[in-house]
Amino acid sequence: MKKERPLILISNDDGIEAPGILSLVAAMDGLGDIVVAAPLHEQSAVGHAITMRDPVRARPWPFRGPSGHVTAYAVSGTPADCVKLAMDKLVPRQPDLVVSGINHGPNTAVNVIYSGTVSAATEAAILGIPAIAFSYCKWGSGGDFEASGRMARSVAKRVLEGGLQPGILLNVNIPDLPLADIKGCMITRQARSKWEESFAERMDPFDRPYYWLSGKFVNLDSGENTDLWAVDNGWVSITPIQHDLTAYSALEGLENWRWGDPAGENNT
Numbered sequence: 484m485k486k487e488r489p490l491i492l493i494s495n496d497d498g499i500e501a502p503g504i505l506s507l508v509a510a511m512d513g514l515g516d517i518v519v520a521a522p523l524h525e526q527s528a529v530g531h532a533i534t535m536r537d538p539v540r541a542r543p544w545p546f547r548g549p550s551g552h553v554t555a556y557a558v559s560g561t562p563a564d565c566v567k568l569a570m571d572k573l574v575p576r577q578p579d580l581v582v583s584g585i586n587h588g589p590n591t592a593v594n595v596i597y598s599g600t601v602s603a604a605t606e607a608a609i610l611g612i613p614a615i616a617f618s619y620c621k622w623g624s625g626g627d628f629e630a631s632g633r634m635a636r637s638v639a640k641r642v643l644e645g646g647l648q649p650g651i652l653l654n655v656n657i658p659d660l661p662l663a664d665i666k667g668c669m670i671t672r673q674a675r676s677k678w679e680e681s682f683a684e685r686m687d688p689f690d691r692p693y694y695w696l697s698g699k700f701v702n703l704d705s706g707e708n709t710d711l712w713a714v715d716n717g718w719v720s721i722t723p724i725q726h727d728l729t730a731y732s733a734l735e736g737l738e739n740w741r742w743g744d745p746a747g748e749n750n751t
Contacts, residue, residue: 490574507582507632
């Protein structure tokens, strides 16, 4: 019996017309059959939001890859919606791999929490599919996705050949460097960081206040095995992550918090 070609589902959070997803489709060309399900409009920083109080719509989208026409759908919802809907209605069989991106901007450290790119891959991992999120670490417009595409293809081939542990996805961040200047790939952990944020208050034409979020990114981690350090030093960062948010190291210290009294008032 002839073995089926791998099926690769591609999504993102920058929208179906973003240059990053065009580069990712090109990078996956030849590795298997491709289906694209991506947001109709940009959905950056929506995290793992899903649409529940409105219908989600998908319409066929004209999409061409290096080998010609690619089956593609523009979805009205979030990145997580795209993967959920695709898995149930849009793909002919269960994908062998879900790839998300290539995001325009880093998804390192605490940014993983906010990222729609990472959440599309996370949704796939929840559904039992090997998944990878790819980000090109350049803020703002412009940039060259060639090196990011080459590295994305390399990582995807490894996952297709070797798989991933159930529930695990890879968060891949690629530095803004020519391919020849990238040192290689490094397995990393997520750096500790935070955003120091503030809201600028302004007034609209009707003299009503509105607020605009701004912030400064702060690295709280000096480790040389983090995603931030790797990218800053010319490496592709590959961080295995999971949707299980349990802080296992804290369980033992909190065991004595278990009590029968719902209010805890009789606990000693």
